[in-house]
Amino acid sequence: MGDVHPQGNPHFYLDPYNIPKIAFLITERLCYLDRENCPFYQKNLNSFKERWNKKLSIWNKQMKKLEGKEVFEYHRLFDYFLIRYKIDISGTLESLPGIPPTTAHLLELVDISKKQNVSFILYAVYNPEKSVQFLQKKTGIKAVLLPHDVNALIEVKDIYSLFDEIVRRLTGD
Numbered sequence: 001m002g003d004v005h006p007q008g009n010p011h012f013y014l015d016p017y018n019i020p021k022i023a024f025l026i027t028e029r030l031c032y033l034d035r036e037n038c039p040f041y042q043k044n045l046n047s048f049k050e051r052w053n054k055k056l057s058i059w060n061k062q063m064k065k066l067e068g069k070e071v072f073e074y075h076r077l078f079d080y081f082l083i084r085y086k087i088d089i090s091g092t093l094e095s096l097p098g099i100p101p102t103t104a105h106l107l108e109l110v111d112i113s114k115k116q117n118v119s120f121i122l123y124a125v126y127n128p129e130k131s132v133q134f135l136q137k138k139t140g141i142k143a144v145l146l147p148h149d150v151n152a153l154i155e156v157k158d159i160y161s162l163f164d165e166i167v168r169r170l171t172g173d
């Protein structure tokens with residue numbers, strides 16, 4: 001059926017708790033390739049983790065108010081982030097990952113929105129806006145464009161501002 005996620009959802013780096021794990025693996029690899037400078041990489045990893053943990057506690061506090069909210073998302077892009085912060089995914093605009101939305105499927109989402117209190121329609125820069133706007137018009141639910149990676153939006157210069165901007169756009173803080 002053209003699912004682009006046959007081996008599972010690859011967007012795991014959008015859970016901010018996975019970033020230090022990725023940093024650890026990169027450090028391990030650098031140490032393997034360049035044993036001599038391993039202490040340098042490890043020192044950087046430690047200071048990164050320290051800075052990251054401070055950011056995590058800020059994001060956690062900000063995201064607390066969205067706990068239990070429901071959202072639609074265009075693609076299963078933000079699942080890891082949403083699950084981390086206990087936000088329910090009421091549906092995706094794509095009927096399957098990588099399959100463009102059909103009108104019939106979008107109308108199913110309109111039906112869902114009548115029974116459930118969906119707060120946002122989440123989408124990324126490369127998702128076609130037409131179906132997002134269609135759903136927004138039919139339901140009155142606010143559409144929110146989220147950065148999915150560094151440089152996806154002008155505000156997102158690095159891994160810190162990636163999550164700063166996602167949180168800011170969701171919470172309004």
Ligand SMILES: [Zn+2]
Nearest residue numbers: 075076077097
């Ligand atoms: Zn994907």
